Amino acid sequence: MSRSMKRLSLEAAAVILSILIFWIPLYFVLVNALKDAPGASELTISWPSTVHLWSNLKEVVIANDYMLLRAFYNSTLLTILSIVLMVMVCAMAGFIMHRRSDRLTPVIGFFVLAGLIIPPAIVPTIWVLDNLQLFKTMTGIVLVEVALGFPFGVILFRNFMGGIPREIDEAAIIDGCGGFRLFFRIILPLLKPVTATMIVTSSVSIFNDFVNPLYFFPGSENVTVQLTLYNFMSQYTTQYNLLFMNILVITVPLLILFLFFNNKIVSGMTAGSVKG
Amino acid sequence: MNKVMKRTYSYAFLLPAAVIYLIIFILPTIMSFFFSLTRWTLFDWEFIGFDNFVTFFQEASLSIGFKNTFIYAVVTCLLKVVIGLLLGVLLTSKIRTRGYLRSVVFFPTLVSTIAVGIAFSMMMHPTLGLINKALEAIGIPAVDWLGNPDLALFSVALTDVWKGVGFATVIYIAGIMSIPEQYYEALQIDGGNAFQKFRHIIVPLSRSATNTVIIFAFIGGLRSFDLIWSMTRGGPGYATDVIASIIYKQYQAGFYGLATAGNVILFVFVALLAFPLNYFLTRKEVDL
Known part of the structure; x- marks a missing residue:
């Protein structure tokens, strides 16, 4: 077989496999979200005899007293607040961690690394939040997301600081610039690319977060989008069509984000983790 | 460091992060060592020594978590390394559909884990599921993916790989692209030939990518909870219970001391495996 034929068949095989492995699950969710209840419960990938897009969507939205809308509100607010706070604290900490080195530096480095590895202690965290009157509050869950996202975020910012020449700082200092003015007027604007990366990657992880809201933000008023999936599943009956529609509704925002910020997401994932 | 430097790079910048991190993450971690030794109701505690740990190691429904956690982490990690490397090589080669394939492999990373878990548990349904129907169509008998206790953990692990291999691939692509042309x-x-290129250049020189993937996938595997919970809830029986799902079950049942002991065990388990692994891997890393 000639070289170009070989390459072509490899390529064709890759595309066919990608359809089988990645598109079919997505298509499976899509067609079943469009079916009526008995049709969806057969779990096939046949095209629905009648398309129930709007009626399913409506039922998903109004279920449990408009739970989905509350969930979207909560998740969006949680994502925005966490990201704003996280960007601020990580940028400032990353700035200091890169520029300053003294006896404390290795200690700080150790704590940050530990945060990447150690799983959070669940019940003691609830205990701490409860003592601060923050358990089951938006403030509490935001602080949890920030604390758990901090190690990765600060490493991202610290690494990026390495590309900003110290001469810039020195020039500013000689001109009489203090630390705060240096950071907020000169450094922070230069951190825009890594901030964008951080915003995109964190919004994916926080919007999709299931575990932290489950533990630290319980209560029917506090529902987040990931928990709405359990609206249509119970021990005895599952409304498959609505369940799949719900999956679709909570997945679409991030897929749209992906279409626009594909490169940012990818660079964010590799930024903190590969040397060189 | 002179005075001006100290004042400019003031630790005041670090303060907000330090306060949040110490109170919300470090303090609970330290307290977990104490509360794991108690019978605890959040408002009241009673010191009971190592009873919680003894329970954890003696009761079969709890100690199975060690084995399952380890198997799950090793299986998912190995598969992600192997498939990620192969995909990384394919997706850095000169094929025309490269951009499309990269996007496709990567998109599951963005889908919620719970949604993936639910969709795959439907596709793995023993009689109606797509996977079994496809197997039957080509003459392979149906498999009870999530109902067979010997198989369920691997079925969940495979789903984990489906969702997570995009991340490994992206890391490998970055690693392979940073190999100098010379x-x-x-x-x-x-x-x-092509195989020698793979064996003697790509594999050794993308070593730091391999290390990153191993560390992330392995630690992630050890801590994994949401996918397992959404697919099997630890069942059938306790066949897919991992330490993290056991912690959740004990928490739900109100055994806070026992749940916290589970947390401490997971902490020690992860630290004992992750730190030596990290040391062992980075020691052998080469500079390009």
Whole structure:
């Protein structure tokens, strides 16, 4: 077989496999979200005899007293607040961690690394939040997301600081610039690319977060989008069509984000983790 | 460091992060060592020594978590390394559908884990599921993916790989692209073939990518909870219960001391495996 034929068949095989492995699950969710209840419960990938897009969507939205809308509100607010706070604290900490080195530096480095590895202690965290009157509050869950996202975020910012020449700082200092003015007027604007990366990657992880809201933000008023999936599943009956529609509704925002910020997401994932 | 520097790079910048991190993460971690030794109701505690740990190791429904956690982490990690590397090689080669394939492999990373878990548990349904129907169509008997206790953990692990391999691939793509062109030129001059290129250039020189993937996938595997919970809830029986799902079950049942002991065990388990692994891997890393 000639070289170009070989390459072509490899390529064709890759595309066919990608359809089988990645598109079919997505298509499976899509067609079943469009079916009526008995049709969806057969779990096939046949095209629905009648398309129930709007009626399913409506039922998903109004279920449990408009739970989905509350969930979207909560998740969006949680994502925005966490990201704003996280960007601020990580940028400032990353700035200091890169520029300053003294006896404390290795200690700080150790704590940050530990945060990447150690799983959070669940019940003691609830205990701490409860003592601060923050358990089951938006403030509490935001602080949890920030604390758990901090190690990765600060490493991202610290690494990026390495590309900003110290001469810039020195020039500013000689001109009489203090630390705060240096950071907020000169450094922070230069951190825009890594901030964008951080915003995109964190919004994916926080919007999709299931575990932290489950533990630290319980209560029917506090529902987040990931928990709405359990609206249509119970021990005895599952409304498959609505369940799949719900999956679709909570997945679409991030897929749209992906279409626009594909490169940012990818660079964010590799930024903190590969040397060189 | 002089005075101006100290004042400019003031630790005041670190303060907000330090306060949040110490109170919300470090303090609970330290307290967990104490509360794991108690019978605890959040408002009241009673010191009971190592009873919680003894329970954890003696009761079969709890101690199975160690084995399952380890198997799950090793299986998902190995598969992500192997498939991620192969996909990384494919997706850095000169094929025309490269951009499309990269996007496709990567998109599951963005889908919620719970949604993936639910969709795959439907596709793995023993009688109606797509996977079994496809197997039957080509003459392979149906498999009870999530109902068979010997198989369920691996079925969940495979789903985890489906969702997570995009991340490994992206890391490998970055690692392979950072290999300098000269190495390939040298190989060409020496008349090496594609396999030699893979074996003697790509594998050794993307070592730091491999290390990153191993560390992330392994630690992630050890801490994994949401996918397992959404697919099997630890069942059938306790066949897919991992330490993290046991912690959740004990928490739900109100055994806070026992749940916290589970947390401490997971902490020690992860630290005992992750730190030596990290040391072992980075020792062998080469600089390009």
